Amino acid sequence: MTERASGLRERLRGTGLLSASGLLFALLAGSTGVAGSYAVAGYSRRFVVAPIDATVVRLTPGKIVAFVIQNVGEPGHLLHVALSIGVAAGILASASLLGASLARRFERPVLGVAVAGGLSWAVTAAITGAPLPALGAAVPVAAFTAVGVAPSASREHDPSRRRVLASGASALAFLSVSVGVGRLSTDNGAADGAADADEPMDGETAALMEEAEAKSLDVSGDVPGLVSTFEEFYNVDIAEFDPDLDAEDWSLTITGEAGSDVTVSFDDLTDLPTERRFVTLRCVGESLNGQKLDTAVWTGTPIEPLLEEADPEGACGCAMLRAEDDYFVQFPIEALEDGFLAWGMNGRSLPQSHGRPVRVLIPGHWGETNVKWLSEIELLDEEMDGYWEQRGWHGTGPVNTVAKLWSDTVLDDGSVELAGHAYAGTRGIERVEVSTDGGDSWADAALSDPLPGEDVWRQWRHEFDPDGSHEVVVRAVDGEGTLQPQDRSESFPSGATGWVEKTVRG
Ligand SMILES: Nc1nc2c(c(=O)[nH]1)N[C@H]1C(S)=C(S)[C@@H](COP(=O)(O)O)O[C@H]1N2
Ligand SMILES: [Mo]
Secondary structure, eight states: OOOHHHHHHHHHHHHHHHOOOHEEEEEEEEHHHHHHHHHHHOTTTTTTTTHHHHHHHHHHHHHHHHHHHEEEEEEEHHHHHHHHHHHHHHHHHHHHHHHHHHHHHHHHHHHHHHHHHHHHHHHHHHHSSOTTTTTHHHHHHHHHHHHSSSSSSTTBBOOOOOHHHHHHHHHHHHHHHHHHHHHHSOOOOHHSOOOOOOOOOOOOHHHHHHHHHSOOOOSSSSOOOOOOTTSOOOOOSSSSSOOOOGGGGGGEEEEBBBSSSSEEHHHHHHHHEEEEEEEEEEOTTTTTTOOEEEEEEEEESHHHHHOOOOOOOOOOOOEEOOOOOOEEEEHHHHEEEEEEEEEEEEEEEEGGTTHHHEEEEEEBBBBGGSOEEEEEEEEEESSOOOHHHHOOOSSSOOOEEEEEEEEEETTTTTTTEEEEEEGGGGGEEEEEESSEEEEOOEEEEOOOOOOOSOOOOOEEEEEOOSSSEEEEEEEETTTTOOOOOOBBBBSTOOOOOOEEEEEEEO
């Protein structure tokens, strides 16, 4: 028994699979392979980690996703990206290990290196769909496999200590250079969210932005105006790596339970009657006083004529919208009919992070219905869960009413300025009430004049003379006269409720 076990161990050692230096070279190959891929592809969908990360996210159970969103928030992305980097390095290391063991078994180093390099190239090319950048992963894997299996003077199967040290040092150097190169070749987040500053803004949008500027209240504290800038506008993405689509290659298909399928290209779409709309978006996952609430002027065209052409026939009166990042969301056609297909934002073409080339805007509904990188509208016969509903959320309906308290500032004359935004979707905001005594008495806040449009927020501002410490509470009344509910609930699963409260000192 023990003899057989040690015999097996001997054989494994003969293939290099069990030796410490064999594993070390595989690890160097795996990690430099990931770094090489990053150097060539940058932080994009062609980086070997990207498709793995998409799979990791897809396979993570909804309860865990919901927990991370609520308890970790944005840094939660780091968790799955780190895991995905580990998986990618493991896959490339396995290719190297396999090559190395073939090299030893057949005493053909060149064969082993070719297998390690070829396999890492093939896997990377297959999962990223980009053959040329895949060389960025394959070359370092081949190189470190080669160093690991090259015959050494002392003992045939054991690289010298010096070679191990030199390889480790080279790998570290390669890693740091690759990270630098990869950073340079990546459009950084801000540039990605921002529009091209040289792109001319059309006159009609410029006039609307001026109108919004003029209607924005004069607030001393740091709150956004009535139009959020590209830098301010929040982002929520299921994928770490946004689709990068060309308008020329894009098309939208309306299919499923339809009288006739409809397909439109980007040019078809932009030839349709163009409108500009102020639309506010709010994410169901944001906390009560969170900042995932923003407004832009969008350029696009109404969906209704396209839907009429498709002639929906399904029994549920519902549709599944699908996107290029494999996002999908289902909701009633009734809501979709009021929707808008946008290809411009704040007078510039739609930024990649907000859905370039085309996104959906659904008036008054939670952010998740506003599909980015839209590719298909499937008219259904039966209701089906979308991406977030599969994970337990109820975020396809109309938004909850909210008044945010985003700034409290002591002014020069000693008074305190409170300010924020209020939003109730298509119900509109009629009034914002402020209490500075914990809810015993209420005063009406000053409100910005409404922007044109049926789905927009308003800004509010209230000044008072402080006397020590104050329990400030704010609440909105929507356009139907309904008071924002006081009962508190977390954002999961149906959006946060309650009144925002804060202790403010003069
Ligand atoms: N294709 C696609 N569309 C999407 C999402 C996404 O991850 N993929 N996120 C949704 C969610 S949850 C929200 S709140 C809004 C956010 O839009 P923004 O990133 O432009 O602010 O987009 C929605 N549309
Ligand atoms: Mo969202």
